[in-house]
Amino acid sequence: xxxxxxxxxxxxxxxxxxxxxxxxxxxxxxxxxxxxxxxxxxxxxxxxxxxxxxxxxxxxxxxxxxxxxxxxxxxxxxxxxxxxxxxxxxxxxxxxxxxxxxxxxxxxxxxxxxxxxxxxxxxxxxxxxxxxxxxxxxxxxxxxxxxxxxxxxxxxxxxxxxxxxxxxxxxxxxxxxxxxxxxxxxxxxxxxxxxxxxxxxxxxxxxxxxxxxxxxxxxxxxxxxxxxxxxxxxxxxxxxxxxxxxxxxxxxxxxxxxxxxxxxxxxxxxxxxxxxxxxxxxxxxxxxxxxxxxxxxxxxxxxxxxxxxxxxxxxxxxxxxxxxxxxxxxxxxxxxxxxxxxxxxxxxxxxxxxxxxxxxxxxxxxxxxxxxxxxxxxxxxxxxxxxxxxxxxxxxxxxxxxxxxxxxxxxxxxxxxxxxxxxxxxxxxxxxxxxxxxxxxxxxxxxxxxxxxxxxxxxxxxxxxxxxxxxxxxxxxxxxxxxxxxxxxxxxxx
Ligand code: B12
Numbered sequence: 001x002x003x004x005x006x007x008x009x010x011x012x013x014x015x016x017x018x019x020x021x022x023x024x025x026x027x028x029x030x031x032x033x034x035x036x037x038x039x040x041x042x043x044x045x046x047x048x049x050x051x052x053x054x055x056x057x058x059x060x061x062x063x064x065x066x067x068x069x070x071x072x073x074x075x076x077x078x079x080x081x082x083x084x085x086x087x088x089x090x091x092x093x094x095x096x097x098x099x100x101x102x103x104x105x106x107x108x109x110x111x112x113x114x115x116x117x118x119x120x121x122x123x124x125x126x127x128x129x130x131x132x133x134x135x136x137x138x139x140x141x142x143x144x145x146x147x148x149x150x151x152x153x154x155x156x157x158x159x160x161x162x163x164x165x166x167x168x169x170x171x172x173x174x175x176x177x178x179x180x181x182x183x184x185x186x187x188x189x190x191x192x193x194x195x196x197x198x199x200x201x202x203x204x205x206x207x208x209x210x211x212x213x214x215x216x217x218x219x220x221x222x223x224x225x226x227x228x229x230x231x232x233x234x235x236x237x238x239x240x241x242x243x244x245x246x247x248x249x250x251x252x253x254x255x256x257x258x259x260x261x262x263x264x265x266x267x268x269x270x271x272x273x274x275x276x277x278x279x280x281x282x283x284x285x286x287x288x289x290x291x292x293x294x295x296x297x298x299x300x301x302x303x304x305x306x307x308x309x310x311x312x313x314x315x316x317x318x319x320x321x322x323x324x325x326x327x328x329x330x331x332x333x334x335x336x337x338x339x340x341x342x343x344x345x346x347x348x349x350x351x352x353x354x355x356x357x358x359x360x361x362x363x364x365x366x367x368x369x370x371x372x373x374x375x376x377x378x379x380x381x382x383x384x385x386x387x388x389x390x391x392x393x394x395x396x397x398x399x400x401x402x403x404x405x406x407x408x409x410x411x412x413x414x415x416x417x418x419x420x421x422x423x424x425x426x427x428x429x430x431x432x433x434x435x436x437x438x439x440x441x442x443x444x445x446x447x448x449x450x451x452x453x454x455x456x457x458x459x460x461x462x463x464x465x466x467x468x469x470x471x472x473x474x475x476x477x478x479x480x481x482x483x484x485x486x487x488x489x490x491x492x493x494x
Contacts, residue, residue, distance in 0.1 A: 006063065009107040010056040016102045017052055023098035024048045028090060044091070050171060051095055055114055064117035071118035073166050089122045149252040150202035152245055157198065160237070160244050161190035168236035172229070189216075190233070197237075199428040201252050205462050206259035208428045213260035215332065218269060222334040227264075234261050269333065272325040279310065279318035287323045291340070295347045302351055312358045313392060313479065316385060320348055324381060345381070352384065365394040369485070370413050371422040372400035374433040382456050382478075383424040389478035390422075390485070406437045410444070418450060420485045423471075425456040431469065438470040451488050453481055 013020070025044055054074075058067035075088050096115050099108045153160070165187050193216065200209035213234065221227050238257045241250045273284055282305050289298040302315055327344045330336040336344075371387035373380050380402040387399035398416045400409065413421050421441065425434050434454055441447045454471040455478075466474035472488055475481045 005106065005110060006059040009103065009110040010059040012103045012107045013052055013056045013059070013111060017049065019102055020052055020095065020098050021045055021048045023102070024091065024094040027094040027097055048091055048095060051091065053172075055111060055118075058114055059110065064114040067114045068117040068121040072121040075122045089119065092119050092122065148202075149245070149249045150198050152249040153194070153201055153241075153253050154198045156244055157191060157194040160240055161187055161194055163240045163244060164190050164233065164237045167240055168229075168233045171236060172232050190237075193233070193237070196428055197253055197256055199431060200256045203428075203431065203462075203465065203468065204252070205465070206256040207461055208458060209256040210260045210263045211461060212428065214263055217264055218332055222332070231261060231264055234264070269329055272322045272329060274322070277318060277322065279305075279314060282310075283319045283322055286319050287326060290323070290344050290347045293343070295350065298347055299351055299354060303354070306355075306358065312355055313389065315355065316352075316388065317477070317479070320352070320381075321385070324348060348381065352381075352388070356388075359388050359392045361392055361394040363394045364396070367394075367420070367485075367489070368396045368398070368416050368418045369420040369422055370398045370400065370409070370416055370418040371424070372404045372409050372412075373402045373424045373426075374430050374437060375403055375405050375409075376433050377424060377426050377430045377456075378402045379424070379426040379456075382426070383422065385478040386422045386424065386455065386481050389482050390420075393482045393486075395482075406433070406440055409437060410440055410447075413441070413450060414446060419489065420451045420453060422453045422455070422481060422485075425454065425458055428458055430456075431458060431465075434471075435469045442470060449492075451485060453485060455481060 025041065025048060028044060029041075051074075054070045055067055058064065058070065071088070071092070092115060096112055096119075099111050099115070102108075103111060193212075196212040197209050200206060200212075213230070217227060217230050220230055234257050238254050238261070241254050241257065244250075245253070273287060274280060275284075277283070282301060286298050286301050289295075289301060302319065306312060306315065324345070327336060327341050331338070331341045367390075369387065369390045371383045371390070373383045383401070384399055387397040391397045396416075398412060398418070400412060404412075409421070409423075412418075423434055423437060425431060438452055438454075441450060441452055451472045452470075454466045454469065454474050455476070459465050459474040460476045466472075473484050475484045
């Protein structure tokens with residue numbers, strides 16, 4: 001880490017930041033490669049500023065070597081992004097010339113020494129073209145021969161993640177320093193973002209990635225990270241995509257990232273317990289009882305309300321569901337621990353079990369539904385709601401719970417002679433499983449008459465996603481699922 005002398009130099013660099021940028025930009029403007037003002041000038045100012053930040057960060061960190069690393073990477077990226085190869089060296093030279101005038105002599109010497117280490121690395125980096133960049137020893141095979149943008153992105157993801165972390169650190173050296181040993185963690189996050197991006201690109205749905213980014217932003221902020229970090233990271237990702245993928249394959253993922261960046265400016269997250277909603281007082285009392293650890297009271301509140309005439313399905317829709325959503329919100333905001341969320345969900349399951357005798361409709365309709373959370377989806381309450389609403393409508397219901405393997409869902413659909421298969425998903429990465437399950441149903445002639453309904457968060461966000469995955473329909477709620485199934489069956493019979 002830095003020495004007192006280096007720290008003082010870093011301090012001076014940052015306090016003289018503006019005049020250093022002005023001086024360097026002035027020198028460049030007077031030099032042989034001077035070009036028009038406007039955007040060009042603004043970009044040049046920004047870049048010089050970034051070099052000063054990186055220089056200061058290196059002096060506070062590992063010293064000249066670190067600035068050398070920065071310059072080497074910067075050279076690679078500048079060239080990859082189409083900047084003239086000599087531009088970086090010229091900018092560093094211009095910055096160096098201003099140091100003597102603006103820093104005290106001892107600090108100027110320390111800064112120049114580090115700057116020199118960077119300058120040497122720039123000279124040592126061969127001219128890098130986008131194609132050559134693909135050969136950088138930072139990851140798996142290049143995306144050559146990929147059939148789609150999603151496939152290319154998935155194949156290049158390990159390399160893109162590394163390049164993004166490098167570029168984002170370069171742009172905000174303070175993050176690199178702050179992360180220190182957590183660099184590996186940052187890379188894991190980058191890979192996680194890319195998994196979600198692949199899913200969104202695959203489906204052609206930028207909104208899915210936008211939704212995920214909002215979620216990630218809230219989470220990272222609650223973990224104490226600067227909200228600007230994710231914005232910086234996604235900005236770097238967008239630039240890296242332009243280098244790492246051929247233009248035709250880069251366009252779709254870049255569009256998704258742009259959409260996410262647009263959304264990140266607003267991260268409002270209002271409560272799901274709306275005081276104006278039906279049964280609002282009961283929902284609040286139920287929520288508070290469970291949070292207080294009093295499940296007996298939570299249950300008796302619900303049973304008393306039913307005794308007083310509340311319809312059971314209203315308990316599902318206006319009490320249980322908003323409370324589960326509110327748990328998710330508070331958990332996300334770190335106002336509730338994992339254990340509290342698990343406890344809450346366990347109480348919800350207990351209450352739903354107690355309500356079971358009340359939901360069985362004696363008027364049976366001789367129809368059967370199998371309801372399941374798709375393989376990989378651990379959220380089981382949505383599918384349970386769906387099964388229970390069919391039960392209330394007189395159907396025979398077979399609720400399979402969380403993450404059921406595709407082949408076992410099929411066995412159950414056959415064994416129960418199901419008219420309807422209801423599949424629940426929650427996250428974008430559950431969607432390939434939904435698609436695989438639907439294909440498996442469609443591929444087997446024995447299931448020719450089975451109606452496949454899909455639902456859950458992604459289908460609530462994107463209207464026609466169900467169609468694109470090959471389902472027969474979707475509804476935003478369990479109640480809607482029953483109506484839809486009945487309509488589809490009636491249409492078939494007609
Ligand atoms: C409880 C819970 C869990 C529990 C689930 C336990 C269980 N036994 O079910 C556990 C702890 C396992 C869990 C894990 C995770 N969770 Co979680 N979880 C929740 C929580 C708080 C409640 C879910 C719930 O019960 N909803 C109530 C039901 C009734 O609502 P629903 O599922 O939307 O269903 C309704 C409709 O969508 C529709 N519907 C649903 N299915 C179907 C099917 C058909 C055919 C039809 C027509 C309609 C339909 O009808 C239903 C009733 O109206 C939600 C918060 C939320 N907003 O949902 C987070 C939430 C979904 N989880 C989240 C996350 C991130 C995770 C994890 C990734 C956390 C982690 N870091 O590990 C894992 C992923 C696990 C996995 N592989 O699936 C995030 C998702 C964020 C995002 N990107 O969108 C949420 C939103 C929380 C948050 N705000 O951060 N979770």
